Amino acid sequence: MKISQLALVYVIGIIGSIAFNPVAIAQSYPNKPIRIVIPNAPGGGTDVVARLLSESLQNELGQPIVIENKPGAGGAVAAADVAKSPADGYTLLMAAAGFVIAPAVLPKAGYDPIKDFTGVRQLAIVPLIIVTRSESKLENMNDLLELAKKDGDKVTFASFGNATPSHLAGEAINRLGKVKMTHVPYVGGPKALPDILAGNVTIGILDAVSTLPLVQQGKLKALAVTGPKRLPVLPNIPTLVESGIAFDAVGWHAVFVPIGTPAPIVNKLSAAFNKAIDQPKVIERIISGGSIPIEKAGTPSQWTAQYAKETKQWAEIAKSVNAKME
Structure with a gap:
């Protein structure tokens, strides 16, 4: 092999090692606009939260945040779109709990919450x-x-x-x-x-x-x-559990990315959402809307494990009553 060929192989090897180096990936991300897909029309609860956080996210990540509303089929249209997107951190799904229910009640939802997605962060509980x-x-x-x-x-x-x-x-x-x-x-x-x-x-x-x-x-x-604790804005209203009904499942708003998104990118996004939601005006707005912000969230892997468990719980309830989405 000629010297020039050896040099080329060496350069390609260096480039390849950089391309697949987690640290290098995290350092270069993001370098273009980030799209957040919302599974409902403008004005819905998830849409409001996304727009509430977008300015802070843009400042933190240094790139424009583009909110795209894609309603349809109980959120399945948006989720299927994101599931098929490149796992590069530039397409996110911000969804509510219906995201984990739809595949259990729609024969052709087009995605699997567990196999096709990784959780980034739970943002708020929505009783x-x-x-x-x-x-x-x-x-x-x-x-x-x-x-x-x-x-x-x-x-x-x-x-x-x-x-x-x-x-x-x-x-x-x-x-x-x-x-x-x-x-x-x-x-x-x-x-x-x-x-x-x-x-x-x-x-x-x-x-x-x-x-x-x-x-x-x-x-x-x-x-x-519903949920594990009373609403801050309705402190005198008991939960179902306190009322003798042993059911504490609750809705939520959360962020997801396609499975396979590099861990450094997932962690960087999680950190950005942590800072975005940890602001008094944001917390106040979420609470006044009847939700409970998750101010001290766990790691992305902990949230992924939690919603995977909830996916199975909701599916069991849906199956028990033969629930179908029209």
Whole structure:
């Protein structure tokens, strides 16, 4: 082999070692705009959080943050798009808990939450609120269960769609409370509100974003919230567990990247989101919207393990009631 050929091989080897060096990858990332794909329309809870954090992320990472809304099929359209994107840290998915449910209720979701994604960070817990109209005689979950045992399927619960966390939480209440409330699905939480206020449905199990203002105005009565602890903005409203229903699964907002994204990039993104969310104005905005910010998050690998566990839990609930997304 000639000297020039040896030199070329040597140079190629050096370039290759740099290209696959984790430290070098982290140091050079990012060098172009980063796209965050949102699985719902502008104005939704996840979209609001993404835009709330985007300015800080842009300052921290030194590159433009492009928010792209891609609604459809309960979030599956957006998730499938990101799953097929290069695992280079330039395409992120910011999603809610429906992300881990859709594959269990959609035959052709186009992605697997566990096999196709790596978790970056959980941003906030998004509890659901069990509400009824203010004139209702129901005061707590015990009252609701007693009514459901008496009137059976005449007692109805509104959700924001078939096979959504809202629907599955209601089915969990049915199963654990040994009742058979009738499910009434709506396309989004706000669509259900007029019927709840009019008394056309007994209760609603809806997101805090749509219900909290009406609860605070006294137009709706909150009976309980989902999740492991009470909402800071509704400290007097018990959780389902405190109400005797052993169900503490909860919605959330979180960030994901395609599987195979280099660990140094995942860690760099996680650190950027840590700084973005650790600001008083951001924390205040998230809390005022009815969510609970995750200020001290674990590592990306810990979040990945946690959502993988939740994926299986939600799938079990969906299977038990044969839930299907329309």
